[in-house]
Amino acid sequence: VEPFSSFKIPNFTETWNSFWGESCNSYWISFNQTGLKADLENKLFGQHIASDIIFKSVSGFMNDDNPKKPLVLSLHGPTGTGKNFVSQLIADNIYKKGYHSKFVHVFSATLHFPHRSEIVTYKSQLQEWIKNGVTNCERSVFIFDEMNQIPPGVIDSIKPYLDYGKVEGVFFQKSIIIFLSNTGADQITKTAVDFWKNGKDREEMMLKDFESFISPIVFNSDQSSFSKSTLIDSCLLDVFIPFLPLEYKHVVQCAMAAMRDKGRQPDENVADRAARSLVYYPKLEKVFAVSGCKTVANRVHLYR
Ligand SMILES: Nc1ncnc2c1ncn2[C@@H]1O[C@H](COP(=O)(O)OP(=O)(O)OP(=O)(O)O)[C@@H](O)[C@H]1O
Numbered sequence: 001v002e003p004f005s006s007f008k009i010p011n012f013t014e015t016w017n018s019f020w021g022e023s024c025n026s027y028w029i030s031f032n033q034t035g036l037k038a039d040l041e042n043k044l045f046g047q048h049i050a051s052d053i054i055f056k057s058v059s060g061f062m063n064d065d066n067p068k069k070p071l072v073l074s075l076h077g078p079t080g081t082g083k084n085f086v087s088q089l090i091a092d093n094i095y096k097k098g099y100h101s102k103f104v105h106v107f108s109a110t111l112h113f114p115h116r117s118e119i120v121t122y123k124s125q126l127q128e129w130i131k132n133g134v135t136n137c138e139r140s141v142f143i144f145d146e147m148n149q150i151p152p153g154v155i156d157s158i159k160p161y162l163d164y165g166k167v168e169g170v171f172f173q174k175s176i177i178i179f180l181s182n183t184g185a186d187q188i189t190k191t192a193v194d195f196w197k198n199g200k201d202r203e204e205m206m207l208k209d210f211e212s213f214i215s216p217i218v219f220n221s222d223q224s225s226f227s228k229s230t231l232i233d234s235c236l237l238d239v240f241i242p243f244l245p246l247e248y249k250h251v252v253q254c255a256m257a258a259m260r261d262k263g264r265q266p267d268e269n270v271a272d273r274a275a276r277s278l279v280y281y282p283k284l285e286k287v288f289a290v291s292g293c294k295t296v297a298n299r300v301h302l303y304r
Pocket residue numbers: 043044045046047077078079080081082083084085086180181182243246254292293294295297
């Protein structure tokens with residue numbers, strides 16, 4: 001028999017909202033600033049610049065009841081360094097259903113925009129998707145993965161939505177748009193390697209060490225969707241956020257987190273072996289993991 005103290009009265013609000021399913025209201029959408037800070041500090045490894053800028057820009061934006069335009073973040077860096085992961089952390093701290101919320105829309109170049117010959121169709125499709133998304137809920141998040149592979153010009157079709165608060169009676173200024181790309185990764189990596197070679201601390205790297213080259217590179221790069229983009233031309237991207245290559249110690253942290261996520265007791269010995277099984281560069285010094293933390297979660301299964 002259950003003790004009286006453990007008897008729970010059903011929560012009416014919770015039951016009511018769960019019954020009707022996810023809606024665009026404060027029960028399902030509520031920004032957790034402390035949660036975002038804690039997640040960035042405890043779950044995202046080795047990205048002090050990204051962590052700081054993302055916290056400040058997302059908090060500032062979400063706490064503003066009347067923003068003038070959507071928040072547009074552009075995340076750049078090598079593979080497996082946490083660009084997708086951080087987008088999930090942002091969504092987790094806005095939506096009750098996190099990244100799986102129906103108000104989080106993820107577009108991938110290979111899935112949604114595979115053929116360069118279809119640009120005209122993609123442009124109108126994308127406009128329609130964005131318009132419908134925001135009509136359903138003005139607090140929507142749109143994530144564009146593999147941005148560097150989206151055919152040039154497609155993204156420019158959403159410029160009016162980023163530019164003005166309201167288009168054709170639809171309000172866009174409360175949504176967040178996140179671009180993820182590898183454009184600029186080589187230069188970010190080179191800067192990190194140079195810092196390391198000069199004996200400087202990783203934490204000494206600052207946004208200004210990257211800002212000067214990220215936006216011209218993004219703009220000029222031939223294979224980039226940002227190429228000749230009016231988004232950059234008209235300064236519609238709010239911040240360029242560099243993701244740094246990850247070191248052995250960060251990969252160990254990722255391996256420990258992966259074990260924890262899988263309900264396994266984290267084991268430093270296993271994490272060390274999984275991290276050491278990866279390939280590192282520069283060739284001689286072997287400081288940065290070529291694929292970041294991308295494959296380490298699966299590798300922890302190999303060592304028991
Ligand atoms: N900095 C990090 N801190 C914690 N975990 C990380 C980090 N980077 C990567 N990971 C882990 O590795 C997985 C793969 O990383 P993620 O997909 O975010 O990489 P990415 O930078 O988006 O790479 P790509 O450019 O190839 O898409 C994540 O789901 C996460 O578990």
